Amino acid sequence: MKPILLLFFSLFLIFTTTIQAQEPSTESQYEKKMVLIPMRDGIKLNTVIFIPKNNTAPLPFLFMRTPYGVADSPSPERSNPELAKEGFIFVNQDIRGRYLSEGKFEMLRMTRDPKIPNSIDESTDTYDTIDWLLKNIANNNGKVGVFGISYSGWTSMMALIDPHPALKAISEQATPADWFINDDMHHNGAFRLSYGFDYAFMEEAGKTDTLFPFDTYDTYDWYLRLGPLSNVNDKYFKNTIPTWNNFVQHPNYDDFWKKQSLLTRFANRPLTVPTQHVAGWFDQEDFAGPLFMYELLEKQDKNNLNYLVIGPWNHGGWARADGKSLGNLQFESATAKTFREEIQLSWFNYHLKGKGDGKFAEAITFQTGSNQWKRYDSWTPKQATQQALYFHANGKLSFDKPSSASGFDAFISDPANPIPYRNRPIEQTYGPGSRWRTWMTEDQRFVHGRPDVLSWETEVLENDVTISGKVLAQLYASTSASDADWIVKLIDVYPAMMDEKNLKMSGYQQIVTADVLRGRFRKGFETPLPVKPNEVAEYKVDLLQSDHTFKKGHKIMVQVQSTWFPLIDRNPQKFVPNIFMAKAGDYVKAEHRVYRNGGYASRVMVSVVR
Structure with missing residues (x-):
């Protein structure tokens, strides 16, 4: 090449x-x-x-x-x-x-x-x-x-x-620290397909950087046609890319990943x-x-x-x-x-x-939000306290815990029709015209309202709400299948009417932080466990950290979905020991439910600064 x-x-x-x-x-x-x-x-x-x-x-x-x-x-x-x-x-x-x-x-x-x-x-x-x-x-x-x-x-x-x-x-x-837990190649056990594929080839196909020769500009289509990940070596890499081979040979958080991790070193x-x-x-x-x-x-x-x-x-x-800016965001x-x-x-x-x-x-x-530099004598700030944003019926989000005895929201997740992680076309990561650099600032309205995306939002905020520190989603959920991915996005919803100079930001849904958990790793990354169909389980999705002010007049939103393609590879939703070796027949539709009641109170924990 x-x-x-x-x-x-x-x-x-x-x-x-x-x-x-x-x-x-x-x-x-x-x-x-x-x-x-x-x-x-x-x-x-x-x-x-x-x-x-x-x-x-x-x-x-x-x-x-x-x-x-x-x-x-x-x-x-x-x-x-x-x-x-x-x-x-x-x-x-x-x-x-x-x-x-x-x-x-x-x-x-x-x-x-x-x-x-x-x-x-x-x-x-x-x-x-x-x-x-x-x-x-x-x-x-x-x-x-x-x-x-x-x-x-x-x-x-x-x-x-x-x-x-x-x-x-x-x-x-921007050092990577751990390629399985939460950096370039995996996030909480979920494989970052488009980046992992592109980068492994780029660095190891030759002694100098080399782009993979995609025959399709919109890589969403290419990765969907690729089918199961086992086709990568069978059709393209032919076992010549060492890092890809490591992905295949080490699908769980084993000694290889631990030894490579800076956390171990x-x-x-x-x-x-x-x-x-x-x-x-x-x-x-x-x-x-x-x-x-x-x-x-x-x-x-x-x-x-x-x-x-x-x-x-x-x-x-x-x-x-x-x-001064990034994408449509102004600082x-x-x-x-x-x-x-x-x-x-x-x-x-x-x-x-x-x-x-x-x-x-x-x-x-x-x-962000307030657009101010802050200097702290500790991180996270000592004045921040953990509070829960609870999911409620009718798409409502509130700091009040739900009191109802039952209640859930459901959607059908179809691996054959995965949700794109950014607006299409999805160009090659480092290819011509790629918008990879700014996708995290994209308006999330492009998926809001899809039947396989759940959303909850607060009433219009009467005062600023500032979060500084760790963010953790705690979902109580079930699936009709034996595995599932859970993607959670914390979003700042801008007012519907804005100054005429900023019309593009009217109603804008800005990601504050977002991440994914592969369900099989809900109890630890070392040993994957199948999910018992239709049984409610707790899924803790680490959304890392934020320092953001949701301004008065804005809303706070949480979105939950199960595909984020091709950023994250498609979970077959049928448990298999190694997803890199899954077959086409392993990919199945499933109904996913997210519970929002007094017994199973799904929520996002945020570090609120008063």
Whole structure:
């Protein structure tokens, strides 16, 4: 397959740099060098180094490692203008086995056994590179900061496994943490089909990024024609894509996924380097990772080194443009510029140059709805209290618990007619014209009213309602089949009449947070269990976290459905041991019921700040 380099140049910018839409200077103030740096096992890694031309004072390094190719890295004035103006030595590196680096690539490479001489992993490659830089790049001040977005956020975390003494600051941005529980490839055990398929092929079909050759623009149609997931290897991959084979061979949360997870790698590991975790409320790929890593390391942080930043961004959105808007949502200020000019710059200036007072807020978030930056001394905020939004008859939602003795709402879920997760056509994830980046801001009215989507909403709010912290859906539900997926969306419904300048937002249904649980994993991800037909069971759908104000005059809505295609693969709804090996005959219609009575009070728990 011929690499499609032009398409993936933009992908590289999303994941690895902080591109600004601005005219480059006629002449860069940085000298560019490309070198092959030897690792402890003799493998050489391709590395691009940008050194200020006229600097006289010793400078620290800012180091980023990526699988997306660095040979054509733009100058720092274009990629990181705020940091470039301050002055750093920038280092970008192809990780092992990718693009111009030697060796064999391994997706999310497992951590080495230190007892094995000359064993390697991403941490040792980081360590060896830093060691080489300190010895071979003149006029450095002996300090290094590691940062990056997405996969480069993950390599930033890996630098902490065995940190070099010169490593003084980390800014991991949108790292994946666990590919089975809640990042790119699965959410709560449900397989993220379109992304998992596209990404596995993109990274492993060749040494450079390669698009799968879909013959259909609307991939909703293509994935529906694909049929059972067993057809992927039979018809297309032919067992040549290692990550896809891992999906097939490990359908449950077994030792493979646990070993790969950062949650395992960092369990009981003390934090020794100041670490900033950066996330976006509308991150379509890795929102959970930074939250999970912040929470885990916070328990192990004895020296106040662990910090969190969350803004109104999609995946990597803080690193490009100005952040005044996303899709149809307007934020009233340049949120991305605020991050780059104030939050990120002050972080590296303090830790690498000794500038500033180092008094960082424990958590900095941009509260959507109210459109305000907030600074907290703990996350979640201590003043937030858990309250329940209960489902009621006639599509009503309320903080009052239902008192009726019985009651449920029902729908038919048909795998042959799955609900699209965004407006069609659904373009290839990173293909021409793709709207993948902004789908989480789409108006949910495109599915509201479908017979297989249930909705409940409050009365018009008489006062603002702010939620800051964890969100958890607790459904009491049944199915006529033996398995089911449960997708829950918490939605902000805008007033029906708006100012004429904002007519498109009239009645807009904005996702605040949403996620899925595969029913077979309702009692744990390690062992899937069939559902007893027509028996009421509890399903806890983790909707992660939010900091959002539902404004006076708006409504709060909850939507529940069972398909979200092709973001999530179709659950056959007939229990099979391994959905990746399901047959066409395993896919069946089913009636799903969501209960809303005094005994089975389905609800969404939110962290309300009064």
